[in-house]
Amino acid sequence: MAWTDIIGQDRIKHLLQRMIHEQRLPQAMLFSGMAGTGAVGLAIEFARTSNCIDPIRTTTGIDACGVCRSCAQFRHLGHPNLRLTVALPAGKGGEVESEMKADVIEELKTQILALAEDPYFEIRLPNATQIKIGAIRELKRTLTLSAAQEGGRRVCLIVHADEMTTEASNAFLKTLEEPHEGVTIILTTERPERMLQTITSRCQEVVVPPLGDDLLAEALHRCDGIPEADATLIASFAQGSYTRARSFMNEDMRGYRQDVVDLLRLALKGQSFRIPLTEALAEIAEGKDKVKVEMMLSLLLLWLRDAYSIVKTGTSASIMNVDQRDALEKFAASFGNADYPRVLRAVEHSVRLVHRNVNLTLVLLPLLLDIRRVFHEARSATMRAS
Ligand SMILES: [Zn+2]
Incomplete structure (x- = not known):
C-alpha cells in the first residue's frame, strides 16, 4: 500500500503528511465518511509513514520508503505499532481477541491480509456487529503495558467506531481522556452522529468526502480494466464510493x-x-x-x-x-x-x-x-x- 493507492483525497493526504512532517501528531482523530472513500486506507498509510525508519521527504509531503524493516512489516499489516480493533462475532468467548475461536482468528487474519493488499477491502467478520467492552479493555491494556516499538508511533485503528456498545463507548472515553505517549488513535465511521459527543469532541475530525464521478471512472478504467464507457456509467451509480462502484462491475x-x-x-x-x-x-x-x-x-x-x-x-x-x-x-x-x-x-x-x-x-x-x-x-x- 502507498499514498498513491488511495484514490483522490489529496487534501487529506497533505494534511496527514504535514502532521508527520512537522511532528504534530494528534492523540486522536475521527475519520468520518462512507465506506469506499478511502478512510481506512488513509489511516493505515498514516501509520506506515509515521513508522518508516527512512522516510522520503519531498517539498510537499512525506512518503514511506517501502523497503525498511518497518515498511516490510506493514506490507502484511503485521507491524507491532499498528493495532486494529473491529467488531467481533457475538456469543461466548467472542468478546476479546485472546478468547476468539480458531476459525474466527483465521478469518480475521485472512481479512487483514486482504486489507493489506487492497485499501478498499472492508473488514467484516460474520455475525459481528458490535465492538464490545472487552475489546476496548484489551486496547487499554496494550496501551498502558507496552510502549511503541523502535521509536515509531503506535497507531490504534478502530474501524466502524460507531459499533461500540454504550459500555464500550464509556470505557473508551476514559482511555481517550488519559494521555498516552507516542500514540494516535484513529476512529473511522460512516455515522459520526451515532457516537458519543464526548468522544467525537475529543478527536480531531477529518471528513473524508465522497469521490467525484470522474475520479471513480478513471480508477475503474485504470485499476480494474473496465472500458471507459462502462466505467463512466458505473461511476454515476456509485455515489462517490469506490467499493460500491466495484460491486457493480459484474453487473451487465x-x-x-x-x-x-x-x-x-x-x-x-x-x-x-x-x-x-x-x-x-x-x-x-x-x-x-x-x-x-x-x-x-x-x-x-x-x-x-x-x-x-x-x-x-x-x-x-x-x-x-x-x-x-x-x-x-x-x-x-x-x-x-x-x-x-x-x-x-x-x-x-x-x-x-x-x-x-x-x-x-x-x-x-x-x-x-x-x-x-x-x-x-x-x-x-x-x-x-x-
Ligand atoms: Zn520505510
Whole structure:
C-alpha cells in the first residue's frame, strides 16, 4: 500500500503528511465518511509513514520508503505499532481477541491480509456487529503495558467506531481522556452522529468526502480494466464510493440500459403498444429481481437526463451515455418540447417505490404509461404547431 493507492483525497493526504512532517501528531482523530472513500486506507498509510525508519521527504509531503524493516512489516499489516480493533462475532468467548475461536482468528487474519493488499477491502467478520467492552479493555491494556516499538508511533485503528456498545463507548472515553505517549488513535465511521459527543469532541475530525464521478471512472478504467464507457456509467451509480462502484462491475450495465431503452421505445410506439408492453413488463416482474429493476430505472433516469441536457443546451457535449450519442440526439430532436422535469420526477419516484418493495408491475406500468402520455402530448403539440 502507498499514498498513491488511495484514490483522490489529496487534501487529506497533505494534511496527514504535514502532521508527520512537522511532528504534530494528534492523540486522536475521527475519520468520518462512507465506506469506499478511502478512510481506512488513509489511516493505515498514516501509520506506515509515521513508522518508516527512512522516510522520503519531498517539498510537499512525506512518503514511506517501502523497503525498511518497518515498511516490510506493514506490507502484511503485521507491524507491532499498528493495532486494529473491529467488531467481533457475538456469543461466548467472542468478546476479546485472546478468547476468539480458531476459525474466527483465521478469518480475521485472512481479512487483514486482504486489507493489506487492497485499501478498499472492508473488514467484516460474520455475525459481528458490535465492538464490545472487552475489546476496548484489551486496547487499554496494550496501551498502558507496552510502549511503541523502535521509536515509531503506535497507531490504534478502530474501524466502524460507531459499533461500540454504550459500555464500550464509556470505557473508551476514559482511555481517550488519559494521555498516552507516542500514540494516535484513529476512529473511522460512516455515522459520526451515532457516537458519543464526548468522544467525537475529543478527536480531531477529518471528513473524508465522497469521490467525484470522474475520479471513480478513471480508477475503474485504470485499476480494474473496465472500458471507459462502462466505467463512466458505473461511476454515476456509485455515489462517490469506490467499493460500491466495484460491486457493480459484474453487473451487465449496458445490457440493462439496452433493455430499459427498448422498453421506453415500446411504450412510445403507435396504437398497438399495449400488449407487447404488458408482456415485456410481466417478464421483468417475473424475475423478481428488485436490484436489477432499480438499476434499470436509474439507467433510464441517466438516459433521459442526457436527452434533456441535449434539448436544453443544444449540444451533446456533457452527456453521460457517450456511446449512445446518436440515439440520444435523435430522441431529443423528436421530443424537444416534452415536460422532461415531470418525467424525471416520475422515474425518481419509481426508483424509491421499487426500493420500498412495491410490486414491480404496479410501479412499472403506470410509470411507462405516464411517460407515454407526456411524450405524446409533446409530439402532438409539435405537430399542431407546424
Ligand atoms: Zn520505510
